[in-house]
Amino acid sequence: xxxxxxxxxxxxxxxxxxxxxxxxxxxxxxxxxxxxxxxxxxxxxxxxxxxxxxxxxxxxxxxxxxxxxxxxxxxxxxxxxxxxxxxxxxxxxxxxxxxxxxxxxxxxxxxxxxxxxxxxxxxxxxxxxxxxxxxxxxxxxxxxxxxxxxxxxxxxxxxxxxxxxxxxxxxxxxxxxxxxxxxxxxxxxxxxxxxxxxxxxxxxxxxxxxxxxxxxxxxxxxxxxxxxxxxxxxxxxxxxxxxxxxxxxxxxxxxxxxxxxxxxxxxxxxxxxxxxxxxxxxxxxxxxxxxxxxxxxxxxxxxxxxxxxxxxxxxxxxxxxxxxxxxxxxxxxxxxx
Amino acid sequence: xxxxxxxxxxxxxxxxxxxxxxxxxxxxxxxxxxxxxxxxxxxxxxxxxxxxxxxxxxxxxxxxxxxxxxxxxxxxxxxxxxxxxxxxxxxxxxxxxxxxxxxxxxxxxxxxxxxxxxxxxxxxxxxxxxxxxxxxxxxxxxxxxxxxxxxxxxxxxxxxxxxxxxxxxxxxxxxxxxxxxxxxxxxxxxxxxxxxxxxxxxxxxxxxxxxxxxxxxxxxxxxxxxxxxxxxxxxxxxxxxxxxxxxxxxxxxxxxxxxxxxxxxxxxxxxxxxxxxxxxxxxxxxxxxxxxxxxxxxxxxxxxxxxxxxxxxxxxxxxxxxxxxxxxxxxxxxxxx
DNA sequence: AGACTTTTTGTTACCGATATCATAAAATAG
DNA sequence: CTATTTTATGATATCGGTAACAAAAAGTCT
Numbered sequence: 001x002x003x004x005x006x007x008x009x010x011x012x013x014x015x016x017x018x019x020x021x022x023x024x025x026x027x028x029x030x031x032x033x034x035x036x037x038x039x040x041x042x043x044x045x046x047x048x049x050x051x052x053x054x055x056x057x058x059x060x061x062x063x064x065x066x067x068x069x070x071x072x073x074x075x076x077x078x079x080x081x082x083x084x085x086x087x088x089x090x091x092x093x094x095x096x097x098x099x100x101x102x103x104x105x106x107x108x109x110x111x112x113x114x115x116x117x118x119x120x121x122x123x124x125x126x127x128x129x130x131x132x133x134x135x136x137x138x139x140x141x142x143x144x145x146x147x148x149x150x151x152x153x154x155x156x157x158x159x160x161x162x163x164x165x166x167x168x169x170x171x172x173x174x175x176x177x178x179x180x181x182x183x184x185x186x187x188x189x190x191x192x193x194x195x196x197x198x199x200x201x202x203x204x205x206x207x208x209x210x211x212x213x214x215x216x217x218x219x220x221x222x223x224x225x226x227x228x229x230x231x232x233x234x235x236x237x238x239x240x241x242x243x244x245x246x247x248x249x250x251x252x253x254x255x256x257x258x259x260x261x262x263x264x265x266x267x268x269x270x271x272x273x274x275x276x277x278x279x280x281x282x283x284x285x286x287x288x289x290x291x292x293x294x295x296x297x298x299x300x301x302x303x304x305x306x307x308x309x310x311x312x313x314x315x316x317x318x319x320x321x322x323x324x325x326x327x328x329x330x331x332x333x334x335x336x337x
Numbered sequence: 338x339x340x341x342x343x344x345x346x347x348x349x350x351x352x353x354x355x356x357x358x359x360x361x362x363x364x365x366x367x368x369x370x371x372x373x374x375x376x377x378x379x380x381x382x383x384x385x386x387x388x389x390x391x392x393x394x395x396x397x398x399x400x401x402x403x404x405x406x407x408x409x410x411x412x413x414x415x416x417x418x419x420x421x422x423x424x425x426x427x428x429x430x431x432x433x434x435x436x437x438x439x440x441x442x443x444x445x446x447x448x449x450x451x452x453x454x455x456x457x458x459x460x461x462x463x464x465x466x467x468x469x470x471x472x473x474x475x476x477x478x479x480x481x482x483x484x485x486x487x488x489x490x491x492x493x494x495x496x497x498x499x500x501x502x503x504x505x506x507x508x509x510x511x512x513x514x515x516x517x518x519x520x521x522x523x524x525x526x527x528x529x530x531x532x533x534x535x536x537x538x539x540x541x542x543x544x545x546x547x548x549x550x551x552x553x554x555x556x557x558x559x560x561x562x563x564x565x566x567x568x569x570x571x572x573x574x575x576x577x578x579x580x581x582x583x584x585x586x587x588x589x590x591x592x593x594x595x596x597x598x599x600x601x602x603x604x605x606x607x608x609x610x611x612x613x614x615x616x617x618x619x620x621x622x623x624x625x626x627x628x629x630x631x632x633x634x635x636x637x638x639x640x641x642x643x644x645x646x647x648x649x650x651x652x653x654x655x656x657x658x659x660x661x662x663x664x665x666x667x668x669x670x671x672x673x674x
Numbered sequence: 675a676g677a678c679t680t681t682t683t684g685t686t687a688c689c690g691a692t693a694t695c696a697t698a699a700a701a702t703a704g
Numbered sequence: 705c706t707a708t709t710t711t712a713t714g715a716t717a718t719c720g721g722t723a724a725c726a727a728a729a730a731g732t733c734t
Contacts, residue, residue: 001394001720003719003720003721004720004721004722005720005721013683013684014683014684014685015684015720015721015722016683016684016685016722016723017682017683017684018721019721019722020682020683020722022721023722026681027680027681027682027683028681028682028683029681029682029683032682032683044471044474044475046446046449046450046475047450047720047721048391048450048452048719048720048721049387049447049450049451049452049721050386050387050388050390050391050396050451050452050719050720050721051387051391051689051719051720051721051722052720052721052722053387053689053721054385054387054388054391054688054689054690054691054719054720054721054722055688055689055720055721055722055723056689056721056722057338057689059387061430061451068416069406069412069415069416069419070412070413070416072409072412075406075407075409075412076407078406078431079405079406079407079433082406082431082432082433083433086432086433086440086444091430091432091447091451092430092431093398093428093429093430093431094415094419094429094430094431095419095423095428096416096419096420096423103423107423109383110386110428112383113383113384113385113386114386114387114398114428115385115386115387134381137381138381138383338690340689340690340691341690341691341692342690342691350713350714351713351714351715352690352691352692352714353691353692353693353713353714353715354712354713354714355691356691356692357692357712357713359691360692363711364710364711364712364713365711365712365713366711366712366713369712369713384690384691385689385690385691386691387689387690387691388689388690388691388692388719389690389691389692390691390719391689391690391691391692391718391719391720391721392690392691392692392693392718392719393691393692393719394719
């Protein structure tokens, strides 16, 4: 490996001078600068960031922790974050927590061990609180993305789940649906919880019928929506929901698969709505009626906030940015009489 | 920041002893080990990887360079790679080259600067050759994924594009299609080139009609398939292709959008096939007829190969793994008479 | 030209860990 | 109980940079 000393020797200067050239410090004679730069080129010298970090205390490395990049929502967050990071000369280490606290902790530990400058973080759920405490104890800037945690004050960028839910419910209502089912993940997650609250209050405010059997909660790893469907079918036809609200895209896809498997058609037999596009591409012919958020912006802006915090541009109190999701009416819902 | 010296002081031992405990070296009295471990816990000490890397020369950091994580094919490669990395105690820095050589170079430079232990790499195209030379000059292990470069011997994991193409073409043929169009990206990419070769040889072997106007080449950044469609429509109806082969999923999606925009329906008016699922989720109701590869495995196995190379388990000559894509007949193709 | 600034370059110590060699303590042997 | 081997711990130099100060060179001024 070529070091700063090799370059120094070749350019006939001290190591310090080379260091100055690398960091284009002031007060270097043009002539020596050129000589050093020549030596750098000739030797293919690249500075060793580990060594730099040892003195400078920064690494220009950031950590992105999401639950699963494979979820198009997070894929686009990742892309947005990476774009901003690249623009600003940072790089991104990415991690999939799979909604698993242990995994999350282990990623955080190694991130800290690496001396990453900050973390862009989608917490698994309420249990993540201790992980956040841990991060804070180590004085590392964090920005929460998509989910927040009660009682923890942090920069964050999230969606307005109440409004989003209301938009979807309203759409179903206008399409004539009154019996509306609800499929959701564990409510240790803020987004899920808020969507559930939104759902319930809509039901109440509009005096819609409500049946405990229309509600299904799943952990996200093995969904088992098929069980739910089977249960629904035990009800007399007039007691079944005509539409189902899913708190996220993965659930909607899984639910639809379960329905298709027993030859129930969406939207002819039942309508489905959910949060977030299941598809990564803004396709003309997307199928699901959703409220759509702007994950790319979440990632991009979230990362800007993080960098501002790191570089001390944002000194004041925490900032929370809230985006309002947009209703996209597509083909998974149908007007009924 | 807590250092090894803080721990040493607290546990009343030398720094070296702490280091030994961290790396669970042999020959430490159980009693001192416990004392040190206690101190580590109490101080929340986490070793500084930058410092470790300075002596050990490894970082347990790997670089993943793909063209765009947002493409579900690469999303899943990323996930596969990250899973394996995590299992083995490595972490992944990820980068989107956007098929842009300059970006690619800049990512490689900073990866090397970081001292990453290896690179899992989807080269932008033929121009990436110089980037690979550069990586090799710095003695960094690389595994190529999805695309290879002629004349460069490296571990790689790729798909069998000839067979894949033949499968799709055969399917169209069996469905009665004879006039088949072709939409492709820049052929500086090995996959594209091979698919094009496969296409041409199929046409020749089966004496199918061929018309230069049925072929459209685009750079992948601004596709402009709509121009292509407009051109097709200037042909008399009987001279238009009844099916179009796209070399990748993004092109297929874009093409379909263009068709929809002028009220041409897939598959009723025209059939489409392509490589790789546009959707990240194995959905029951996926639309496109494709040959599907196993990107998750590409990532997972590619990363294993990389680690083997890094850790010296794979000393011998280069290894090339070739996967055969599988035909998935869905709803974007139609039998014609 | 000499005194005084200002600019440019070099020296040394240090960042936080570990390799290497040295030493102390414990275990075993004679 | 000393001599010898083995095991456990420590001192020091080093990895590749940079901060902080020191020194040398160049430029200004009288």
